[in-house]
Amino acid sequence: MRYLSRRLAVGAAALLLCGAATAGNQKEEALADSVRIALSKAVADARPPRPQFSDIGERIKYLRWLGEMSERLKKQLPDWQLRKEFLETAWYEAKRAGLDPALVLGLIQVESAFRKYAVSPVGAHGFMQVMPFWTRVIGDGDRRKLFHMQTNLRYGCAILRMYLDMERGNLYLALGRYNGSRGRPEYPNAVLAAWKKWEIKPDATTVEYRPDQKAATVR
Numbered sequence: 001m002r003y004l005s006r007r008l009a010v011g012a013a014a015l016l017l018c019g020a021a022t023a024g025n026q027k028e029e030a031l032a033d034s035v036r037i038a039l040s041k042a043v044a045d046a047r048p049p050r051p052q053f054s055d056i057g058e059r060i061k062y063l064r065w066l067g068e069m070s071e072r073l074k075k076q077l078p079d080w081q082l083r084k085e086f087l088e089t090a091w092y093e094a095k096r097a098g099l100d101p102a103l104v105l106g107l108i109q110v111e112s113a114f115r116k117y118a119v120s121p122v123g124a125h126g127f128m129q130v131m132p133f134w135t136r137v138i139g140d141g142d143r144r145k146l147f148h149m150q151t152n153l154r155y156g157c158a159i160l161r162m163y164l165d166m167e168r169g170n171l172y173l174a175l176g177r178y179n180g181s182r183g184r185p186e187y188p189n190a191v192l193a194a195w196k197k198w199e200i201k202p203d204a205t206t207v208e209y210r211p212d213q214k215a216a217t218v219r
Contacts, residue, residue, distance in 0.1 A: 128156025
């Protein structure tokens with residue numbers, strides 16, 4: 001009986017460790033002044049997420065993406081207006097940071113399961129599970145703002161971009177840094193798998209989003 005109890009305890013500990021692998025836990029690191037200033041400027045820019053398109057083809061492509069992602073997100077975010085706002089913001093902040101929006105959605109799925117007010121066991125906040133120390137290092141120190149949609153997505157995207165630059169474009173290692181588990185495979189593999197789920201396949205049925213309609217049009 002004692003042997004069985006010991007085995008159960010070990011199993012429970014292993015499960016806890018596996019769960020912790022998906023909770024945001026960025027480490028506070030010494031940043032060069034130029035990096036810190038650049039990050040501070042990036043998160044301080046409070047312009048609303050309104051993309052501008054010089055090419056009508058790019059705008060149509062964006063609206064189709066919006067429609068397809070809205071259909072996929074219905075279960076996680078049932079409210080249409082909230083879903084629309086979230087996707088517009090996620091796309092804008094991802095592109096602004098030079099990231100694939102599908103990657104950002106995959107990371108959010110793994111980090112918070114699209115829960116705006118998620119708080120991890122280590123204290124990470126919001127959709128992208130940003131550690132509160134970042135508000136002191138590159139922000140105004142108000143950690144409550146990490147529960148604001150655009151602020152959270154902006155911090156998360158800017159931080160992931162920084163880690164990508166630090167790792168010279170190595171996404172596997174950058175994701176490890178984002179999670180505080182650099183060198184371990186569990187978290188990067190989980191995000192990479194989720195990323196694929198949010199990509200639009202070339203032969204997929206196109207769902208066109210129209211801003212004046214609550215329903216998407218399938219083409």
